[in-house]
Amino acid sequence: MEFFGSDSDDDGIDPLQELLAACMRIVPPLAGRRPALRLMDHAGRFATQAAAAGFDVVDGDCDVVLIASVYDFSRLPCGVVAALGQTGEIPGWETAWAGDGAAVYRKLPAVDRVGCPPRPPADMNEACRCARLVVETRRAAGRLPAEAYVDRAARVLRKEGVVILPGLLDAADADALCQDALDDFERCRQELVKKGKGDLAAAQQQHNYRELAMREDLRCDLRGTPSLTSEEGVERRNRLRQNEAIREICRRAATAPPSQHREGNYGLWNFDLGGPGAPKKALDAGAIGSVIALPGCAEQALHADAPHIYDGIHLPGHYYNCFLYGGEASNEPAAGQTGFVPGSHVCEACTALVKDAPRNVAAGIVRPRLASGDALIFDARILHFGLPNRSTKRRAIVYCNHTEYWFRDPKNWDDRVSVFDDS
Ligand SMILES: O=C(O)CCC(=O)C(=O)O
Numbered sequence: 001m002e003f004f005g006s007d008s009d010d011d012g013i014d015p016l017q018e019l020l021a022a023c024m025r026i027v028p029p030l031a032g033r034r035p036a037l038r039l040m041d042h043a044g045r046f047a048t049q050a051a052a053a054g055f056d057v058v059d060g061d062c063d064v065v066l067i068a069s070v071y072d073f074s075r076l077p078c079g080v081v082a083a084l085g086q087t088g089e090i091p092g093w094e095t096a097w098a099g100d101g102a103a104v105y106r107k108l109p110a111v112d113r114v115g116c117p118p119r120p121p122a123d124m125n126e127a128c129r130c131a132r133l134v135v136e137t138r139r140a141a142g143r144l145p146a147e148a149y150v151d152r153a154a155r156v157l158r159k160e161g162v163v164i165l166p167g168l169l170d171a172a173d174a175d176a177l178c179q180d181a182l183d184d185f186e187r188c189r190q191e192l193v194k195k196g197k198g199d200l201a202a203a204q205q206q207h208n209y210r211e212l213a214m215r216e217d218l219r220c221d222l223r224g225t226p227s228l229t230s231e232e233g234v235e236r237r238n239r240l241r242q243n244e245a246i247r248e249i250c251r252r253a254a255t256a257p258p259s260q261h262r263e264g265n266y267g268l269w270n271f272d273l274g275g276p277g278a279p280k281k282a283l284d285a286g287a288i289g290s291v292i293a294l295p296g297c298a299e300q301a302l303h304a305d306a307p308h309i310y311d312g313i314h315l316p317g318h319y320y321n322c323f324l325y326g327g328e329a330s331n332e333p334a335a336g337q338t339g340f341v342p343g344s345h346v347c348e349a350c351t352a353l354v355k356d357a358p359r360n361v362a363a364g365i366v367r368p369r370l371a372s373g374d375a376l377i378f379d380a381r382i383l384h385f386g387l388p389n390r391s392t393k394r395r396a397i398v399y400c401n402h403t404e405y406w407f408r409d410p411k412n413w414d415d416r417v418s419v420f421d422d423s
Contacts, residue, residue: 015084015099015100015101015102016046016049016084016102017049017053018099018100018102019066019082019084019097019099019102019103019104020049020050020053020055020066020082021053022082022096022097022099022104023035023037023053023055023064023066023080023082023097023104024053024054024055025097026064026080026096026097026104026106027063027064027080029054030148030152033148034054034055034056035054035055035056035063035064036055036056036057036058036061036062036063036064037050037055037056037057037058037062037063037064037065037066037082038057038058038059038060038062038064038065038066038077038078039057039065039066040065040066040067040068040071040076041067041068041069041071042067042068042069043066043067043068043069043084046066046068050066061077061078062077062078063078063080064078064080064081064082065077065078065080065081065082066081066082066084067081067082067083067084067086068084068085069085069086070085070086071083071086073090073092073093073105079106079107080096080104080105080106080107081093081104081105081106081107082102082104083102083103083104083105084101084102085101085102086102086103087101087102087103088103090105092107092108093105093106093107093108094106094107094108094124094127094128094131106131108124108127108128108130108131109127109130109131109134109164109166109368109369110368110369122367126365126366126367129342129364129366130164130366130368132156132160132342133156133160133162133163133164133342133366133368133376134164134166135149135152135153135156135163135164135165136166136167137149137165137166137167137168137245138167146244146245146248149245150245150248150249150252151252153165153245153249153377154248154249154250154252154253157249157250157253157317157320157377157378157379158253158316158317159343160342160343161340161342161343161344161345161346161378161379161381161382162340162342162366162376162377162378162379162382162384163249163376163377163378164368164370164374164375164376165245165246165374165375165376165377166370166371166374167373167374168243168245168246168324168373168374168375169239169240169243169324169373169375170373171326171371171372171373173236173239173240173326173373174324174325174326174327174330174372174373174374174398175326175327175372176233176236176326177233177236177237177240177288177324177326177398178290178324178325178326178327178329178330178372178396178397178398179327179396180227180228180230180233180398181222181225181227181228181290181292181396181398182292182327182394182396183227184211184222184225184226184227184228184290185200185220185222185225185290185292185394185396187225187226187227188200188209188211188212188222188225188419189201191419191420192207192419200212200220200294201218201294203217203218203296204217205217207220209417209418209419210224210415210416210417210418210419211223211224211225211418211419211420212225212419215291215300215386216297216298216300216301217297217298218293218294218295218296218297218298218389219291219292219293219294219297219300219386220291220292221289221290221291221292222289222290222291222292223287223288223289223290224287228287228288228289228290229287237288240288240322240324240375240398240400241285241287241288241400242285243322246322246375246377246400246402247282247283247285247402248282249377250282250283250317250320250322250377250402251280251281251282251283253316253317253320253377253379254280254283254316254317254318254320254404255280255316256315256316262276262277263276264276271405281405283320283402283403283404283405284402284403284404284405284407285400285401285402286400286401286402286403286409287400288398288399288400289398289399289400289401290396290397290398290399291386291396291397291399292394292395292396293335293336293386293389293394293395293397294389294394294395295389295390295391295392295393295394296389296390297386297388297389298388299385299386299387299388300385300386300387301385302341302357302361302383302384302385303383303384303385304344304345304350304380304381304382304383304384305319305321305380305381305384306318306319306380306381307381308347308381311347312347314346314347314348317345317379317380317381318403318404318407319379319380319381319401319402319403319404319407319409320377320378320379320380320401320402320403321377321378321380321399321400321401321402322375322376322377322399322400322401322402323338323375323376323377323378323397323398323399324373324374324375324397324398324399324400325337325370325371325372325373325374325375325397326372326373326396326398327372327393327395327396328393329389329391329393329394329395329396330369330370330371330372330374331371331372332391332393333369334389334390334391335389335390335391335393335395336386336387336388336389336390336391336395337367337368337369337370337386337387337395337397338367338376338384338385338386338387338397339365339366339367339384339385339386339387340365340366340378340382340383340384341353341361341364341365341366341382341383341384342364342366342382343364344364344381344382344383345378345379345381345382345383347381350383353383354383361383367387377402380401
C-alpha cells in the first residue's frame, strides 16, 4: 500500500488529506483569501492535493510549509509547518495537531525568559498561551484585509483582555518614538537635578508633576513632554494615535452584542452618538505617553489599571491601552517588558484567580517579548505588571489610551506644577 499521496480510496482516511485539513483549521481562509502553502523538497509532488484542499501553492512567502522529510525547523520560512513523517516535540514549536505519522507545528513567540526570580522561567505552556494572543497583520498573500484583521484582533481582545499585534508599526517609527520618550525623560531628570529635587535615576524618588508621575521606584510615566508633543514628531505619533486598525479594534471590542431593545436606548440621541441606528462611536484616543523603566527597577505589583463598572455583570471594555515597544531595550531580554494574565479582565475569573494569586498567576501569565514596531492592546481591567529591568539600558514603552467619551482618568498626575516651571 502506498501511504502518502495515494489516490486509492480504499485505505480509509488519507493522512495527507487529514494533515491538510488540520492545517486549514489553523490558517483558514480570511476574507476570501486562500492561505499560501509552500512545498519543501520532497513534498513537491503534493501540489494537486494541496490545491484541492484549498491552498494557493506558492514558491515564495507563505502561511504554511509542507515538509515530507526530516527538516531543520530553524531554516523554515514561516511559522506553521505541516509535517508528513515527522511527529514528536520540536523545541520552540507547539504541536498544534498530531495525527498518524503527521503533525502540524506552530512556531512559538519569544517570551521573556528572564522574568523575575519568584516566577518560573517561561516554559512551553506559557509560550502556547502567548501564541493564542497573537494576530498577525500580514499574510503571505499580502496584508490582511483590514476587516478580517481587526475582527480577529477584537475577538481576541474581548475574550483574553489582551491582543498582540506583531509588526503593527515600522520598527524605525517605534524606535524614534521610544527615543523621543527617553530624551524627554533625560530632560526631566536633568531639570529636576538642577532644581535640587533629586535624581529620577536613583531609587526612592517621589515625583508628581504635570508631565511626570512615578509609578514606583525607577519606573515613571511621562506625558505632555517636549519631544512627545513636538511638531516634528506629530506624524509618527499619529501613526500610533490615529492608527485606524487600533481604533477599530478598540471600538469593536467595546461594542456590546446586538440587542432587540436598541431602539429603546433613546439617550443615544445625545452626546453626538447618532441615535439608536448609528454604529458605535469610536473611542477617544488620548495623548501619547510613555512608561520608562530604568535599570534596576523591580517587578511591579500585579494590578489592574481601571475598575469594573459593575462587578456582577461583565460589560465590554471602556478603557483600552495600546503599548508600542521599541528602542535598544526591545532587543535586550534582561530589560523586561510587561506581563499579563489573559482572561483576568473578567471579574468572575479574576475572583477565582486572586484567591491564590501566586500559584494561579504563575500558571496563567504571559510575558511576551516584543520587537520594535510590535504593539499590544489590553483592557485596563486585566491583571498585569511591568517586569524588572535587569539590564543597563533604559526601557521606554510608548502608549496611547482609548477610552469611552465619558471616562475620566483620575490617575496620580499633578496638573498644577510643571517639571519645567521657573520656580
Ligand atoms: O513597565 C511596564 O512594562 C508596564 C507598566 C504598567 O503596566 C503600569 O505602570 O501600569
